[in-house]
Amino acid sequence: xxxxxxxxxxxxxxxxxxxxxxxxxxxxxxxxxxxxxxxxxxxxxxxxxxxxxxxxxxxxxxxxxxxxxxxxxxxxxxxxxxxxxxxxxxxxxxxxxxxxxxxxxxxxxxxxxxxxxxxxxxxxxxxxxxxxxxxxxxxxxxxxxxxxxxxxxxxxxxxxxxxxxxxxxxxxxxxxxxxxxxxxxxxxxxxxxxxxxxxxxxxxxxxxxxxxxxxxxxxxxxxxxxxxxxxxxxxxxxxxxxxxxxxxxxxxxxxxxxxxxxxxxxxxxxxxxxxxxxxxxxxxxxxxxxxxxxxxxxxxxxxxxxxxxxxxxxxxx
Numbered sequence: 001x002x003x004x005x006x007x008x009x010x011x012x013x014x015x016x017x018x019x020x021x022x023x024x025x026x027x028x029x030x031x032x033x034x035x036x037x038x039x040x041x042x043x044x045x046x047x048x049x050x051x052x053x054x055x056x057x058x059x060x061x062x063x064x065x066x067x068x069x070x071x072x073x074x075x076x077x078x079x080x081x082x083x084x085x086x087x088x089x090x091x092x093x094x095x096x097x098x099x100x101x102x103x104x105x106x107x108x109x110x111x112x113x114x115x116x117x118x119x120x121x122x123x124x125x126x127x128x129x130x131x132x133x134x135x136x137x138x139x140x141x142x143x144x145x146x147x148x149x150x151x152x153x154x155x156x157x158x159x160x161x162x163x164x165x166x167x168x169x170x171x172x173x174x175x176x177x178x179x180x181x182x183x184x185x186x187x188x189x190x191x192x193x194x195x196x197x198x199x200x201x202x203x204x205x206x207x208x209x210x211x212x213x214x215x216x217x218x219x220x221x222x223x224x225x226x227x228x229x230x231x232x233x234x235x236x237x238x239x240x241x242x243x244x245x246x247x248x249x250x251x252x253x254x255x256x257x258x259x260x261x262x263x264x265x266x267x268x269x270x271x272x273x274x275x276x277x278x279x280x281x282x283x284x285x286x287x288x289x290x291x292x293x294x295x296x297x298x299x300x301x302x303x304x305x306x307x308x309x310x311x312x313x314x315x316x317x
Contacts, residue, residue, distance in 0.1 A: 080173075080177055081177065081180070081181055081283075083177075083180050083181075083183075085111075085112075085115045085176075085180070088108065088111060088112065088115070088180070088183070089112045089115060089116075092108050092109065092112060094186070095108050095183065095186070096108040096109075098184065098186050098187060099183060099184055101187070101193055102184045102187070104182060104183070104184045105182075106179065106182045106183060107179075108183075110179065111176065111179050111180050111183075114172065114175060114176040114179060115176060117172060118169070118172050118173060118176055121165060121168060121169050121172060122169065124165055125162060125165050125166060125169060128158055128161060128162040128165065129162065131158050132155065132158045132159065132162060135151060135154055135155045135158060136155065138151055139151050139152070139155075181283070222248060225246075225247060225248075226245060226246045226247065226248070227244065227245065227246060227247055227248030227251065228242050228243070228244065228245070228248055229242065229243035229244075229245050230242050230243075271310070273307075273310050273313040274307075274313070275306060275307060276299070276304040276305065276306060276307065277304065277305055277306075277307045277312055277313060278303050278304060278305075279298070279303050279304070279305055280303075281312065281313070281315050282296055282305050282307075282312060282315075284315045285311075285312050285315045296308070
């Protein structure tokens with residue numbers, strides 16, 4: 001059990017480090033949407049920022065695949081993000097500018113067109129459902145056989161037409177979700193655009209200490225103490241990977257044991273979770289495992305992804 005724990009903990013840390021290579025605090029970088037949603041921040045001078053979420057909740061779906069008008073099967077979505085498409089439509093220029101600034105290749109106008117088409121198709125389906133219900137009510141009571149046969153034939157025609165349109169509806173909704181889930185979060189208007197050179201210092205707390213000796217960072221100190229081996233890590237796994245060696249590895253385990261002892265004393269329950277997770281669960285946590293700019297490692301020809309943190313597994317409970 002102890003060996004399994006060490007391997008699992010180290011594995012997750014390495015995967016997280018690999019994912020972190022693509023992260024940046026700059027608003028010009030691409031970013032996956034949180035819970036596949038769009039988030040807007042409203043700020044008034046003198047007041048704290050308030051978050052207004054466009055996607056307030058998500059729901060899992062378990063509908064059976066529907067057939068479209070061409071008789072083809074539409075694959076049901078594993079997960080749907082509750083995106084506020086009205087906000088996207090009414091603020092198309094803002095949403096598109098934000099996506100462009102964050103270097104996300106997405107066409108907001110195409111999303112809006114899909115959304116309008118979905119609404120129109122929904123309206124047609126509702127009309128057919130009303131006709132179906134009216135047809136069913138009209139067959140109650142006694143009537144001539146010819147009249148009943150006519151109503152039965154009409155009801156069957158309505159049912160077939162509705163089934164075909166509902167198949168198209170499922171396919172269109174899937175396309176819309178796939179496109180819209182690429183929309184990045186809306187950044188706060190005060191966030192500077194550009195690389196790290198454009199960052200702004202908002203506040204400085206305390207005074208910087210003055211030392212009478214040359215200051216070394218933790219990497220230099222750790223390498224001198226034999227705690228880190230960046231050279232071997234970069235050869236084996238690539239740049240910015242590191243081996244924890246000797247007291248470095250022992251310090252890692254000591255910190256883990258200390259953290260476990262701390263949370264156990266508060267009544268928390270320890271868990272050992274798998275290293276692999278389904279794509280739908282990763283999407284619920286705001287990542288896009290199959291996107292071009294993904295931060296997630298996926299298994300080819302599989303629905304599984306590598307989890308960069310154990311917290312992702314709580315999104316699928």
